[in-house]
Amino acid sequence: MPSIPASADVTAAAPVLSVRDLVVEFPTTDGVVSAVNGVGFDLAAGETLAILGESGSGKSVTAQAVMGLIERPGRVVGGSVAFEGVDLLAASSEDRRRVRGSGLAMVFQDPLSALNPVWSVGFQIAEMFRVHRGLSRREARRRAVELLERVRIPGAAQRVGEYPHQFSGGMRQRVMIAMALALDPTVLIADEPTTALDVTVQAQILELLDDLRAETGMGLLLITHDLGVVAETADRVAVMYAGRIVETGPTDAVLSAPAHPYTEGLLASVPRGQSGREERLRPIAGAPPSLARIPPGCPFHPRCPYVIERCRSERPPLALLGHEPGAVSDLGTDRPAFSARSVPRSGEPPIDRSPPDPAGVGWEPAGIGPESASADRNPAEDAQKPAGDRQGAGDRQGAGDRQAAGDRQAACWRSGEVGRGDG
Amino acid sequence: MSMSAPPPDAARLDAARLDAGAPAREAGLWSDAWRQLRRNPLFLVPAVVIALFTVMAVFPGLFTRTDPRACDLSRSLLRPRAGHWFGYDLQGCDYYAKVIHGARVSMTIGIATVAGTALVAVVLGTLAGFYGGIVDTLIARVTDVWFALPTFLGAVVVLAVLGGNGLPQLTLVLVLFGWPTMTRLMRSAVLTVRDLEYVTAARALGAGDLRLMARHVLPNALAPVIVYGAIRVGIVIAAEATLSFLGLGLQLPAISWGLMIAGAQPRLLSAPHLLLFPGLFLSVTVLAFVLLGDALRDAFDPRLR
DSSP states (O other): OOOOTTHHHHHHSOOSEEEEEEEEEEEETTEEEEEEEEEEEEEOTTOEEEEEOOTTSSHHHHHHHHHTOOOTTOEEEEEEEEETTEEGGGSOHHHHHHHHHHTEEEEOSOTTTTSOTTSOHHHHHHHHHHHHHOOOHHHHHHHHHHHHHHTTOTTHHHHTTSOGGGSOHHHHHHHHHHHHHTTOOSEEEEESTTTTSOHHHHHHHHHHHHHHHHHHOOEEEEEESOHHHHHHHOSEEEEEETTEEEEEEEHHHHHHSOOSHHHHHHHHTSOOOOSSSOOOOOOOSSOOOOTTSOOSSSTTGGGOTTOOHHHHHOOOOOOOOOOOTTHHHHHHSSSOOSOOOOOOTTSOOSSOOOOSOSTTTTOOOTTSSHHHHHHHTOHHHHHHSOHHHHHHHHHHHHHHHTTTOOTTTTHHHHTOOSOOOOO | OOSSSOOHHHHHHHHHHHHHTOOGGGSOHHHHHHHHHTTOHHHHHHHHHHHHHHHHHHOGGGTOOSOTTOOOGGGTTOOOBTTBTTOBOTTOOBHHHHHHHHHHHHHHHHHHHHHHHHHHHHHHHHHHHHHOHHHHHHHHHHHHHHHTSOHHHHHHHHHHHHOOOSHHHHHHHHHHTTHHHHHHHHHHHHHHHHTSHHHHHHHHTTOOHHHIIIIIIHHHHOHHHHHHHHHHHHHHHHHHHHHHHTTSSOOTTSOOHHHHHHHHGGGTTTOTHHHHHHHHHHHHHHHHHHHHHHHHHHHHOGGGO
């Protein structure tokens, strides 16, 4: 049984960060690009949630929207970002600013471009203390050295006066992390924190982040495209595709038994390196869709090896899966969960208990029409419905598919697994 | 002493740079520029010349004991000779003393005008570039319209309206017609810097707009304005001389290179030294500032490294 560390515990606590139905749009000459389209997740204190996706899946935009860093002409069109119970999207810009740094902090992908080249690193860290905590120059400097030591920069006291370009890539990222931690944030968002770094340094930075999370009890939202990073650090993972979360659940469960064909494809396209025999990598055919022209139905259907007709017009709803420990915990709380998922594909589908289908009557194309579209964007409500309702829906949909294809094809629909693509 | 090993400091710097594979620009902008400048004769020579003229402007007594206003008509238009290397002007004043004292007007007006212009340009350009949107549209359009006004014609009109033709009025006029170019420059520099990741990063860690502008945008956007400012000092000094030459600037008995050149004009053939010396000083000053600007530009521009 895969261990799902702390998952049951953390999910019982109220989430510190709770994102619902987030929609971010960018008007372009090609039309409106929906970079993020109904993303929702919860992050508890002390927990690491990874948002996994290819470039262009909307994972970084999600992070920026949470931080309130979406620049014109981009716009957060809908949803809510509740931090410690307060909806930041409804808060004044001054209130939002106050939350940044001390409530929510962020580490960026390229530490060289994320540090100001004209000031010494000590100055940049000390400034956090001087501005937000009103410390004196000397005291702030002392705290800066402490922080540099805490992120394990050797010779911190000597190096505090040096400039960003005098540090190596890994050390720079440590400096960036030190700055982000200066005000003891409740949640740290790390946007591809290791992507720009040497492979050898990546593990050190991840370890550092993990240790700091454990020390401080902050929630860590890790944005990454790297499955290895996810496997190593995340308690839970949310897989994004074309601006949506298509699958989410405890890391071990998702990685060992992916429910969405996209997740499965991702896993198959990464070298495992464990099996002795030679294994061919199987890349996902095609390329991610342009966000200005997201395919109707399930956005993954043009690339999906298991595609059935229904996928072209309708998006499978995100549904709770599985009765594994950890997965179930989400179900058991009253907190809306997108999460619980993951059932071993070979096993008995736990949700679909429908009788053999009478002629495929009865599924309604849920992805068509404005009403259902908005319902699609509201998985929280779905998830909050009594389990019976959801199962009922799953049954109906499962029934509809019987006609279509073999076992695997209908997986998205039958077991109510996975993603919501919208119409 | 082995010559082969580079100093460890430099080696570490280079290693850090190679390591990151980063363009040199990211390396401390100001310190890098300074490192390069202090070895560059194209910077050092104009810098020394400018320092010399600055001392001349502040303490003309260090260069000449002669009073430029103690004139003797019997010496009118005497050619240069031993002890009086620059000769005498129409009024019989010592021309060397006059040229030395003329530096004060040129340097004052050059530096005051550029300081004033830079103040306007930095404030407007930063606001326009940083906030964008309606603020930017407003400032940029006004700048464009202002830019279309003809400098010298405008200067004539404004000076005529102001009445007086002293240094303050000249400075005001030159600022009035000089700010649009620099504002545009500042705005475009701010536009580039504003979207850099460290500005976003600072915002993500709770910095407010003022702090973002002062700490992160300005120090990284100032280089082009400094370069242009240095060149602009030269241009302004020449403009003052031009206005004075045309009779629109300072009036006699003020001492300025422009006025001296104007006075030399009718006697170009009989007394060429009257044109030569103030003209030479003026050209050298202007050249020094322009060269300084060039050297600064080279130091700040990574593509020329």
